[in-house]
Amino acid sequence: MRTIRVGLVGLGTVGSGVVEILKRYGEKFRTRAGVALELAKCADRDPARAEALALAPGVFTTDVAEIIGDPSIDVIIELVGGTGVARTIVLDALAAGKSVVTANKALMATHGEEVMHAAEAAGVDVLFEASVGGGIPIIGPLKHSLVSNEIQAVYGIVNGTTNYMLTRMAEDGLDYETALAEAQVRGFAEADPTADVDGLDAAAKIAILASIAFNSRVTFADVPAEGIRSIAPTDIAYAHETGYTIKLMAIGKRTPEGLDIRVQPTMIRADHPLAKVNGVYNAIYVVGDAVGETMFFGEGAGSLPAASAVVGDVIEAARHIQGDCRGLVGCTCTEHLPLRDIADLTTSHYLRLHVRDEPGVLAAIAGIFGEHGVSLASVIQKHAEDGGAEIVWITHRAAERDVRAALAAIEALEVVDAVGSVLRVEEL
């Protein structure tokens, strides 16, 4: 059995998990998986990280070029992240004829086409299971067992930070700021939480999932994203009362008019399996025309879960090298489906408005909805703590464009203080 030599770039959270798994089971993989792996080289800018991991002598380097330029290295693991130096590392490694394993969602969501084509040109593998859903196997199932389906929809809870915050808000009544502060203290949210709370992390992940599920390239820039900053305890309470749960959903749907891809805080039925996915757990719900409804659930982040997917990919790449069949399943974006303009979408909307507590306000707002063709399903008016009033409207299915136009006109009313939350109700 030929030993497959592995080079690892990036010894951060996931990288240290990869080192740990290879230490634990490197020998066992010979029998269990039929591959002999050797962690030949590790690169990081910080030698202290290497020391903490007690790497074998001669394995560590601060020079990435030493790994990419080493002809004896078969597989490179890129765990640097981002779209800058990581892109160069991945493209250089592929050009050097090495298979690449990466957990880099930003890279795959932004430069996925370039990376996949570079791998194809070099006749090697690029595998990225860890880029979505941490350790949850989802890219493998979509590219293999579920390839027999026309996928109708993919619904993901793919950001653990916001799911943790929404769970704490729903179960323990925390407000947004307190939930965020707690997530930061517990290490689930960064000091700058923008990528998580504004839905950008989820947008990159649904771009990757949609590209595979629908056989048509979707990039990060294609995905309209809304986050959870505007979600207040009153929204959560209202959802609960009406049998719904609020989740930050990454949505991809095949429609006759094109692909509907977006990230939005969404009200889903409380008895749907996705509504029970709490805390830092992730889940991806896949609907196929043959398989029906499926769900893949697990830990979406963390050192060992993500490293589980990375090492799974390394073993796959190693099997392909041993079997002389690298590049067995390459880019599957063989169609060019149009993307729907989010303004064309029709859904039921939940709208919370903060208004002055005066006679005629409700009628004035209702009139504007009517003028824009937005039909209302229900309305609840409550006194707000500051002496004003809060009105929650649920619309029947209405076009996003009409709802937005109505809201713009409503916001211009002197008696309206602010639009609090805008949530879509998804009947999945």
Add this chain to the structure above:
Amino acid sequence: MRTIRVGLVGLGTVGSGVVEILKRYGEKFRTRAGVALELAKCADRDPARAEALALAPGVFTTDVAEIIGDPSIDVIIELVGGTGVARTIVLDALAAGKSVVTANKALMATHGEEVMHAAEAAGVDVLFEASVGGGIPIIGPLKHSLVSNEIQAVYGIVNGTTNYMLTRMAEDGLDYETALAEAQVRGFAEADPTADVDGLDAAAKIAILASIAFNSRVTFADVPAEGIRSIAPTDIAYAHETGYTIKLMAIGKRTPEGLDIRVQPTMIRADHPLAKVNGVYNAIYVVGDAVGETMFFGEGAGSLPAASAVVGDVIEAARHIQGDCRGLVGCTCTEHLPLRDIADLTTSHYLRLHVRDEPGVLAAIAGIFGEHGVSLASVIQKHAEDGGAEIVWITHRAAERDVRAALAAIEALEVVDAVGSVLRVEEL
């Protein structure tokens, strides 16, 4: 692109789904999956089935040998079922150098080793994703992405019939007989429901899952199975009151003393994700040392869901033929772990006894538990409808062997009419 010629044996429920999917997407698989598939031959004993499917002229035969003996056929799909003629078909096909796809749980759970070794000897693939969990991708993830883990446990709700019945009993108060009759009317249960309600179907499936998860061969005959015949509405009500749900669980656990593999009606916490898996849905909960807790959910039966997995495997086999790498991942049972005797297991037990409503009965029974070292956590006595009494006992963790010995002695008491239900409480 070389066309891969496929022979299908068995045009029943799953077989007709396979024909349907290949008709729908055969052409699209060329671009989407990079394989050209041709359904070259179909065999069944019943020509009427072929007529109903409107197969192309010359495709149908009643003679299986015509398919196995055709050197132009690359992949054979075996959907006959059982361990008799199906075994011969699979072994003959492998010996003829054809890759095999099967949905046959009985065959793989009973003759898995023989089949895997025959495939290895012939240098071809044998793929069987559809044998467990219908369309849910679970064997693929265990053999690929999760291979980086030491799997600690596999918990499956893998029989849709019994899960449908238990759901109807829990949600609508049906008794066992009514739930079974309804499942039969709706086509979810066979006229002879033995394989489902006695846990034999689930036993075959956990044998397959455990073999892969623990890299150690487990056969159908190794798996002690108990079914759901003794579950009464009173058990379900009691479970509900105490925050539990009763599910027919297929359990595989790695323990220091060996593998613990069994099928039992089990009380699990009502807030566990598996407790929310209702109706004919299946789910497999996999715990790995790196990935943590994961769950795979979907439709466990039905024509198109199972056909989804079968065609996924056919595409995989075709890719391997095109890439000249058949047999890439063969048998992974590389260890020989001992199986634990179920009598050695220690769990908390739920025991419902039907007794005469006389003074001293409770004390007499409690005394026998004590003599056998079975410590009691709680006891509830209620009047039964027939004038007797029902006593429900929950034990602390106790060895199965001690509980059984105590129950034998208790059953021998003149004042005890019958042991109603024995359930294990699983804290997963």
